[in-house]
Amino acid sequence: MSIQLTEVSKTFGTFQALKSLNLTIEKGEFIAILGPSGCGKTTLLRLLAGFEQPTTGEIRMNRQVAAKPGFSLPPEKRHIGMVFQSFALWPHMNVTEHVRFPIRHHQETPAHIRDKEQERIASVLQMVGLSQHGTRMPHELSGGQKQRVAIARAIASEPSLLLMDEPLSSLDAMLRMDMRREIQSIHRQTGTSIVYVTHDQSEALAMADRIVVMKDGGIEQIGAPQDIYLRPQTEFVAKFVSKANLIRGRWNHDRFVPAGADGSVEWQGSRVAEYFKSCGLYPVRPDQFQLDSPDPSGIPGEVTNVQFQGKEFHYHIRTEDGQWEISSPRQFHLRDKVSLQLPASEQL
Template sequence: MLRIDNLRKTFDVPSDQRGRGRATASAQLAAIDDVSLEIHEGEMFTFLGPSGCGKTTTLRSIAGLERPDSGEIRLSERVLFSRGRGRDREVPVNRRGLGMVFQSYAIWPHLSVFDNVAFPLQVMPRRDRPKKKVIEERVMRVLATMELDAFAGRSATKLSGGQQQRLALARALVTEPPLLLLDEPLSNLDAKLRESLRFELKRLQHEIGITSIYVTHDQVEALALSSRIAVMSKGQVAQVGAPRDIYTHPESKFVAEFIGNSNFLPATAVESGNGTAIVETPQGRLEVAVDRPLDATASYLIGIRPESVEVLAAETAPAAGNGFSGTVAARSYLGEAVDHIVDIGGYEMRARVNPSVSFPAGTAVRLRIDPATISLIPTEGASR
């Protein structure tokens, strides 16, 4: 559907932000550094990462609001942008035919709800512009989909925050674009409304079936909405995959840290075979599920999600089993869960358990971990 090949975009670094020893006249920052991706038809694809990682610049490059230095962007068989590949091409923003929802919604306050949605159709070139009756039918149909048809005559400024978000989405969809771009559209809403609209947005995208690209720095939002996620860091794609794969099998420490929380321990392989491996950590040995034999000469990092750690009272738990013995250093009640910080030989491991389980500080406990929930992250020179 959409293919991005070797996309690169740099910005000049202001002189007051340049470090010592950098070129005075030509200091540049690579906002997008050789990014290549393929977005499939009908999916909700998310660019996820911290501020400055290049996710919004990539989205704006697809929209035509930024001009990359090199690379290619192709929508189906249509080249939207190409530079440095023998034949340069750049389709203007207004001719790309894409829908976009901005972070600020960009709703016109002097227009009604109906006129806000109708505007993109009304300003089409005369040869492409639908007839007035067709415009009215299309606008009312998309307003009904967004449950805004009852407010068609109302001023756009008299809508709630959630309704304004749906209005911006309706305006982007009324032209029936082949691709919808969403730049952190929920970031201006309060937490409770944002959570409810995540599911509404996912439902609408599934029902309409439009291919969508979503930009966010919110990990929960990305996990809840996406068909696939591209985690970005320093202008590059760190990992691409389905939400569950990204969360349970991070390929780097950055991804494991950015998506949720993890406990990290250095490890070396002791033995491996038959889908499992024994690794040695400073706190003791652990069994880890693997899909190939490990390199005994290489170093690894294991990542353990707090919710994957089971906390048992030391006097009732068997000494055998995959895990560690330790002492509760602190606990925190979170409502839907209880966090325990457990000291295991000088390392503090975080465990998130059911609220019915709660051990006060100073309690001796046994931590039990399913081998299948442990992530094995290769360090330099190691293979997965």
């Protein structure tokens, strides 16, 4: 399903939850909607699902108007599947009955699926790794298995659009990694368009074809995961997605001289967004800096906090410009004097 939002906004009383959004989602695309709590992610998802009407603007699905002020195509006529954060399983139905329900009750279920219901149920359960658990009740399942049932139910009727609202947030770290792979595999097998709402940067970066970063009801940046992470266009995206340090200094065309250096340190920045150049800033991710013993060719600093993370250490380094976050495989100790350099290979 292709989707087009044109100047879509949504207000609740005096509060504006969404501000004139323009977004196109191509057929079969995996889009992650990424942002902090309260940025409008779930409101956008509810508009796509048909649970809310836009205050202004228009939503088209497969070129047909699905919503505009005063009109909204009901959810049951949109041929969508939805996966909720809370699983939302029915306690009186076993796994097979959960998968059967949308096949029988969704108006848009294709005839070839209705005619071969048992085959479809078996296929979907195999897809999510639950072939041996069809007779189990929800209380007999683990958290990961419950989430698989929720996904199986959502895709059973072969929806054109799958909406996922923070589906992994209630799972532990290892289960989240497993379920990411499952969702990616299902997307490859079904070719269904997916809109995936999350506040977890790693989920969005790992799975999506494109990421829509939202803040305060508006879109900050849209792009491929690599572009969002490596080439942020605003301060919010730099800090929220790649947790960049915003280094102050002065720009001379595409060359940057950081504050705190003796003037001889200069970084290339031809791909740094104009926003940062206009503000006298240079975004540097924690893993881009090279941390060394004191060296006059680098920026001097002092270690103020250390966290061991297995393959690397996470440091807080105090410099003349402020406190920066650095990741490095080299070990230093609290109050050690260090030197920070940005290798040419890491300069934008």
